[in-house]
Amino acid sequence: MQNINTENSHNAFHWITLYKADNNLEANIVKGLILSAGIECQIQGEMLQGALGEIPFEQTQVSVQVYAIKERHAREILVNYQQVKQSAPDWVCPNCNEHNGSTFDFCWSCETLKND
Template sequence: MKQVYTHSNLALVNRAKELLEGAEVPCKVQHEFSTFSVGEIASIDCWPELWVLNDADEQRAIEVLSIITDPAEHSQWQCPECDEKNDDSFEICWQCSHEKPA
């Protein structure tokens, strides 16, 4: 088994689990109820963790989870005119005013 995701928010870990299950990557959540130990051990050691059951699925899981682990990468577009990165909500480049590509 390999750990592929952890977060202090159990809801986010469960959302990541749903994404992996949707991609048919077998996984399980560990330390789901460890938050009750906070104070006795470091809080980061109590965070819920998402593990893939098969080591061979690790890279696939990382690719699937990139949408939540690196959201900036998925919410920007690069201007073809000046190469500036723009937030996805912008319809024109803030640097050169070129229109967002279709």
């Protein structure tokens, strides 16, 4: 997680990087959480993941961005996400045996509801 404030730091309506994700899936989970709170956000670098190996890894980084004015509220959501991610174990779908992240309520493969 890194906040990158470069030029236009005085402008509340410029995009800043809120979170650098491990992959597209994680970036979309974070984006969904932020959008559900009514905060506009975007994913940067999502299309570059397919070029991994052709271009350097650093250039294929996927990040979630929000407007600077919404950064504080979005960070609160992000802290909660990271706490849940660290405390809850990953799970295996009882229907298709697919490995799912701890933050998934449904299996990403067959959409079976997580059994707690």
